[in-house]
Amino acid sequence: MPAIDLTRILPEARIAELPNPYFGKVRDCYDLPDTGSGEQRILISSDRISAFDRILTAIPWKGQVLTQMARWWFENTADIAPNHVLSYPDPNVVIGKKVEILPVEIVVRGYLAGTTGTSVLTLYKKGVRQMYGHTLPDGLRDNEALPQPIITPTSKAFDGGHDEPLDEAAIVSGGLLTQAQWDEVSAMALALFARGQSIAAQRGLILVDTKYEFGLDADGRILLADEIHTPDSSRYWHAASYAEAFAAGTRPASFDKDVIRAWVAERCDPYADPIPQIPAEMIAQTSAAYIEAYETITGESFVPDASGTTPLERVRSNLAPWFG
Structure with a gap:
């Protein structure tokens, strides 16, 4: 594992020469003008870590770790789901097709786990057995494998509201997605999760649950966007610890x-x-x-890019061709 230089961070990537900025919790984004090949977006992963609806601090290499881990997964699932990626001009940067994010958050769960109000474990412990269009059997224990992975969709709260549980009927009847879109998204999500679980098992890990973001491009195609199978969007357990922990509750x-x-x-x-x-x-x-997660999940060594005087200087240099 590389030595960690606590001064080598990218707390933000505010670059005045890039157009149409949008600054999220951890990503700084810029929308490029359409030059005839469709709208594109620059997504720069900073090293910010957020919780409680605020930024807590910056973690060295976090942005590069997550960008490169998502890249590894995008490349290893492209046969299942087309994605938004066009290029990687910098280890912290993705240039992707600009997509309209679908208003349904797709969460796939393989185990009775979770702590939020919409998690299957929370609902199950309240006595709920019918949820998200699925019926779960009685007698399941905390962190037990579900009979088969299920999709637990929620409404996507764009304006700070709370996500609400949904099922297929509500999604289609409410006009959030057409039946054809739901069929396509759900099939891709389950196939992606199966691939993720298979690869994780080879690494001594259990992919417990994960979140996928899908969006529509200018031609109406559904693309996988954002990130995939990173520790920020997924729950992983170490397989060797599972049996003993499950037995102990x-x-x-x-x-x-x-x-x-x-x-x-x-x-x-x-x-x-x-x-x-x-x-x-x-x-x-x-x-x-974060570095351990990258190396365990991908099976590859993490190579930090320490070029440039600072991470921001390196990012600016690599994005200069897109300056207005």
Whole structure:
């Protein structure tokens, strides 16, 4: 694993020479003018880490890790689902087709797990057996494998609202997707998840659940967008820990991306109070966890790009051909 230089971070990528900026929680994006081949978007993954609807800190190499891990998965699933990617001019940057994100969030779950209000485990423990258009049997235990993977779609809350559980009938009758679009998206999602679980198993991992983003391009084609099978969009367990943890009724060991989140929540009201300074050793530990996830999931060594005086200078240089 490479040595972690805590000063080598990309906290933001605000580049005045690029047009039509849009700054998200962790990505800084720019929409390029249509030159005849369709609209394109530059997506720059910063090293910001967010929780509680705010930015907590920056984690060295996080943006490169997630961009390159998603790239690995996009390339290893392109036969299942076409995706938005056009090129990678920099390790932190994707140039992709601009898509209109579909208003349904597609979550595929293989296990009775989760902590949010819309997770299957939360609902199941409340006595719910019919959810998301599926009927689950009685007698399932926490973190048990479901009879087969299921899609648990929710409405996509674009304006800060809460996601709401949906099923196929509500999606189609409500006009969120046509029947043909739902059939295509659901088939691709289950096939992507099966590929992900198969590859994860070869790495000694269990892909528990994941989120997919699909969008429509200018021609109305459905494309896989955003990211795929990264620790930020997926839950992974270490397979070797599963049997013992399941027998004990505890959570299997995982890539815990919530270390910083838990540390902050123990020390303040993270929705209202100032965020305390996060220790350097915790930032380094989190960076190492992201790198470990990359190397375990892809089976490849992570090679940080330390070219350029700073990460931002390198990104600016690599994106110069797109300056207006």
